[in-house]
Amino acid sequence: MDRFAPKSRSDAYGKRINRSHSTAVATVVPYLSILIASFLPVFFIAAALPIVPPLGFLMLLAWRLVRPGLLPVWAGFPLGLFDDLFSGQPLGSAILLWSAAMIVVEMVETRFPWRSFAQDWFTAGLILLVYVPAAMLVSGGEPTLAALVALGPQLVFSILVFPLFARLVARLDRLRLTRWRTVG
Amino acid sequence: MAPTGQRRSSYSRKAQYSLFTGYIAAGAGALVGAVLLGLSLWQPGFLSGLSGTAQDAAAPVTQPVAAARTESKGFIDAVRGYYRAGSQNAALKREMELARIRLAEAAAVKQENRRLRGLLGLHESEARPVTIARLVGASAASSRRFAYLGAGRSDGVAVGMPVRSPRGVVGRILEVGNHSARVLLLTDPESVLPVRRAKDEVVAFAEGRGDGLIRIRLINLGINPLEPGDLFVTSGAGGYYQPGVAVAIATEITDDGALARIVSDPAATDYVAVLPIFEPEAVTGADTPIERELGE
Numbered sequence: 001m002d003r004f005a006p007k008s009r010s011d012a013y014g015k016r017i018n019r020s021h022s023t024a025v026a027t028v029v030p031y032l033s034i035l036i037a038s039f040l041p042v043f044f045i046a047a048a049l050p051i052v053p054p055l056g057f058l059m060l061l062a063w064r065l066v067r068p069g070l071l072p073v074w075a076g077f078p079l080g081l082f083d084d085l086f087s088g089q090p091l092g093s094a095i096l097l098w099s100a101a102m103i104v105v106e107m108v109e110t111r112f113p114w115r116s117f118a119q120d121w122f123t124a125g126l127i128l129l130v131y132v133p134a135a136m137l138v139s140g141g142e143p144t145l146a147a148l149v150a151l152g153p154q155l156v157f158s159i160l161v162f163p164l165f166a167r168l169v170a171r172l173d174r175l176r177l178t179r180w181r182t183v184g
Numbered sequence: 185m186a187p188t189g190q191r192r193s194s195y196s197r198k199a200q201y202s203l204f205t206g207y208i209a210a211g212a213g214a215l216v217g218a219v220l221l222g223l224s225l226w227q228p229g230f231l232s233g234l235s236g237t238a239q240d241a242a243a244p245v246t247q248p249v250a251a252a253r254t255e256s257k258g259f260i261d262a263v264r265g266y267y268r269a270g271s272q273n274a275a276l277k278r279e280m281e282l283a284r285i286r287l288a289e290a291a292a293v294k295q296e297n298r299r300l301r302g303l304l305g306l307h308e309s310e311a312r313p314v315t316i317a318r319l320v321g322a323s324a325a326s327s328r329r330f331a332y333l334g335a336g337r338s339d340g341v342a343v344g345m346p347v348r349s350p351r352g353v354v355g356r357i358l359e360v361g362n363h364s365a366r367v368l369l370l371t372d373p374e375s376v377l378p379v380r381r382a383k384d385e386v387v388a389f390a391e392g393r394g395d396g397l398i399r400i401r402l403i404n405l406g407i408n409p410l411e412p413g414d415l416f417v418t419s420g421a422g423g424y425y426q427p428g429v430a431v432a433i434a435t436e437i438t439d440d441g442a443l444a445r446i447v448s449d450p451a452a453t454d455y456v457a458v459l460p461i462f463e464p465e466a467v468t469g470a471d472t473p474i475e476r477e478l479g480e
Contacts, residue, residue, distance in 0.1 A: 039242070042321035043249055045331065045451040048371060048396025052324035073206045077213030085238035088323025088330040088366075090224040091231045095217025103210050136327035140225050141373035147327060147394030154325075 012174060019179035029176040030070055031079070033169075034059045038083040049150050053158035056083045057131060058124075060098060062165040064105050065120040067173055076102040093138045101127050117166065125159045132158065229359075236361030239332055243363050246320040247334055254318065254454035311426055313457035315339040319354075319450055320364070327394060329372035331355065331450050333365040333458070341365050341458050344424060344467065349456045352430030352448035353377070353418060357458065365458075370431065370446050371396055378421035379431050381414050388441055390416060390431055398432045400441040410434055410442045423466030426459060 003009075010016055038056030046052065060079060064071055076098035083094040108123055109115075115123075132155045137143055224231045239246075265272075317335035335341050337360045347354045347367050355369040368375050373394035380387045386409055389401045400416060402408065414434040420427030432444035450456075461467055 041323070041325035042242070042246060042332065043253075044324035045253075045319060045322045046324040046329075048449075050323075050325060050327050050329075054325045072209075074209035074213050076210065077217065080213075080217060085235045086242070088326040088328050090221060090228070091234060092217045092220030092222070092224055096214055096221050097217075099210055099214035099217055103207075103214065106207075106210075138221055138225070139326060139328045140228070141328050141394060144373065144394060146397070147373055150395030151327065 013177050014179040016179070018183055020181045020183050021177055022180040025178075025180055026176050029172055030063045030067075031075075033172055034063065034079050035082055038079070039086050042086050050154050051157070053154060053161055054087075054131070054135070056087075057094070057098065057101070057128075058158060058162060058165045059169070061101065061105070061124045061127060062162065062169040064102065065124060066166050066169045068109060071102070073102050073106050074099070076100070089135060090138065090140050093135060096138075097131055097134055101131065117163075120166070121162055124162045128155065128158045128162075232359045232366075236336075236359055236364065236366070239364040239366070240336070240361040243320070243334065246332065246364075247318070250318045250320040250334060257454070311459050311462070313459055314341060314345060316455055316457050318454065319367070319456055322369075322450070328374075329369040329392065329394075330358070331367040331369055333357070333367050333456070334363070335458065336361045336363045336365050338362050339458075342461075344461055346425045346429075346459045346461070347456050348429055348459060349448045349450070349453035351453070352446075353425065354448055354450050354453065354456050356424060369450060370398060377425065377431060378419045379416040380419040381410070382417045382430075383414075386410070387419055387421070388416070390444065393443075396445075397435075398444040398446060399438075400432070400434060400444050402441045405440060408437060408439070408441065410437055412437065412442075414442070415447075416444060420462060423463035424461055426462050 008016065013021075034056055037059035040055050041052045044052050056079070060071070060076070077095055080094035080096070080098035081091075083089075083098070084091045087094060104127060105123065112119065132151055133148065136147060136151060141147065220231070315335045317333050317339070319331045320334040321332040323330040331354070333341070333347065341357055341360050343357055343360060345357045347357060353370060355367045355372075355375065357365050358368040359366045369392070370377065370390065371392045371394070373392050375392040377390045378387065379390045379400070387403050389403065391399045391401060393399050400410065402410070412434055416431045416434070418425040418427055418429045418431055430447040432446050434442035434444045436443040
């Protein structure tokens, strides 16, 4: 016999009967993924150029733009503090820049409530275009023209890799909202 | 993406206040960040203990990854070696014979050097490394060029000690934790190192440019005697580095010196040695303000 409503028993987030979302997983996954992404660049030994994109910042932007309303506006402070511990930047640079970025995205969202992905990518690209040189300016090193030119590859790479992060965040969001908990 | 309902905080006072508080918190967070940033730029040592502690805490993760990285690199090199094994073998044999002859000559020069030093009453001090450790990580996403070392205060590492690989200078210890240390690499824009040309006494400063190259700045300006291919070694001035360790090779001549490439790429080295400061007296002497020195 054909089932009348196939989605009634299970959907993309798992079985529906007798199951529920886990509050802990739903809360922790975005933060944990950003912290891990902040820590990852440490493993790449790069002597010549800063080639690895700011993965933590990309993850933050992706969560903020792909799933608006999940991260509070002030999330840049605690997450930036963690990033500063491992990024090699002076303490406070990510706190300042990440908080500022969160406020900017909030303003963009107020102006354009309905957005397509291309628009989100454009927003992220513009923010990265400001973030990467700004991070160099506050890094404590002397800002020379050569150092500015050297940021080019990292900048291009960061902007190109954003859609990948957006997809990753979508996957993580599905994981986040899977019904892990058995009720009763 | 559709806008979330959260923005319209409706008539609920609680929702309105929590939204407003969020904005205030975000602004305050940015402000605190700015203050901390100013503080850590003004007094670099003040907050550096925090990141040292963080590196210590991360050591259980970074150490095994560094070990795996060096081992896998050895494997890749071994596989790559099979491609041109025959021709390379013949070339290496010829080179080896020449190198043996040069080595014998060098031994003779070393012997003579020792005899002359004995005549002058100079005693040769061979610096024993404080410790040998892996580079476990680096600041790959930041525009500063730091590396993290898998040894710290408990291994005798102290701030200012030079770090070298078998090929040449890697950098200098900038800050130490208990089991980790931060190394200022030669390519960092804040790194300055007194060098001299290997074949004569042309002295210069080697400064990091921030784009992977080293800027060689001659101290005596005039006719620029440098040529592409010149090797620069540490001069021992300043008291931090042993003299005669390879630093960089000039690739392009500029008005006041040259642009050079580093000899010892940290990404290609597996183990590095931390050496004691060459002349601690000279370093403390340079750090002492002239007024206090005159007052004593």
